[in-house]
Amino acid sequence: MRKKIIEFRNVSFRYGDEGPWVLKNCSFEIYENEWVAIIGHNGSGKSTIAKLLNGLLFPQEGEIIIDGEVVNEESIWNIRKEVGMVFQNPDNQFVGATVQDDVAFGMENRGVPREEMKKRIIDTLAAVGMQDYRLTEPHRLSGGQKQRVAIASVLAIAPKVLILDEATAMLDPSGRQEIMQTVASIQGREKLSLITITHDLQEVAQADRVIVMNSGEIWKEQTPREVFSQKEALREIGLDVPFVAILAGELKQAGVAISTEPLNHKELLEDLWTLHSRT
């Protein structure tokens, strides 16, 4: 059986006692080594979920359980060791004067022995492809490189869950690609649950499962393929549909008998090729 790493049980949250509910009775589970994308329009509650996951906020109702422990004011220090986060703005998350100082910072706070720290700095920087930049000053790095170092800093504390909260939103296309390749390769090697909060459809397509938020509620919990097949409904809640899904829809309209819901160009071209060679 798959091991549950995160469980939300009927969680509701609002800012202050009078504010509108930002999350309404949300329940979901995330498993070990799973990649889950959370999508939704601005203000749908995505980022609130991330903040609840490492105790930056606590729910008014319901329970959050991470690796068997209920999240509360006492358990949160333990839980933060298990849940690492990378945020949107690469310039807001640097504390060290060099790349290696930055990676060391989180470990220093957790009392990791010096010899072990040295080893982990080398290992995690290699994992994100930044081993040649150990002594570089952060302001000399590109946005994508900064985010890779931020990921290394989080990996150095060996969390069970890594949350990327729109971590690629401020990067250019090549920076975005760098990050997603880095993350995918790390997840291939290590036991790590990955939660990506994003508007980027190509990121969503790579996930195992998608949680779609709408106005504080869970709207759908499906595979990317199932989610993208609901084009009209997605547009209604303010989200985009990938090009390949739109094209597949138009092809069906034009009388081409597409049999699947393609997730990428390759799948669609395969499908077309099969049709083509059959005739």
Place this chain on the structure above:
Amino acid sequence: MDITFENVTYIYQQNTPFAHKAIDDLSFQIKSGSYVAIIGHTGSGKSTLIQHLNGLAIPTEGKVSIGSYHLSKEEKPKDMKELRSKVGVVFQYPEHQLFEETVAKDIAFGPQNFGVSEAEIQNRINEITSAVGLDESLLERSPFDLSGGQMRRVAIAGVLAVKPDVLVLDEPTAGLDPRGQKEIMDMFYKLHQDQGLTTILVTHSMEDALKYADHVLILNKGTKYMEGSPEEVFSQKEALQRVQLDVPEIVQFLDEFQERFGTSIPFKKQSVKELAEAIQQQIKGAEST
């Protein structure tokens, strides 16, 4: 207003060990009323370029002309303020620049500084709030109580309230959700058409450049790398990839289609529907032979 760059070079911190050439002998022309997308990798000189458009930067060498205003080492407009009232710049994350107590006051700040009368400012506020899609009930609220998307609209309204002839947009949709992005881009396009603006869009989004612009300028290392209509520029995939740029997804797909099927469907800014019909023809074509 026509905009011309003639052999413009811009060097940051000239005559110091930190001297850095951000723009290098750049020449191009933007016709009045056109919609131009400026695209380039991080560090290609895009931001430095747009700072020349309202005199925040003066060329180290060469000359920039915006209508009848000329900027060069020898010649600066006597009235820089007047130039700035003609060229409105929406910088990245413009909502960070909001500061007034109410939305209405924040929008009024620009025109007040340019000496527009109170009565006229009131007219403009009413007109512009509806153009940017802000509800009038928000005018007396603090801008800091609004959502991110609404704050962005207030900041944009502040630029539009000055009634510029040239509108410069530096990644105006960064950080918005897909619906917010589309609404803002459609709004700018409508303003562009209705008011006959000259619009300059700095973007990473090839999709937006393809959809809205009638001219595309690609920068690389401070120089002009490519220039032309979206069709011309975006059909040159290899050249774009050499400077770490993507092509719009439809162009990428056409390329892969050709690889798989051995026949090509040329890119001519077709809609997805037109593309689907062309593919259907290709497949049916095989059927009849």
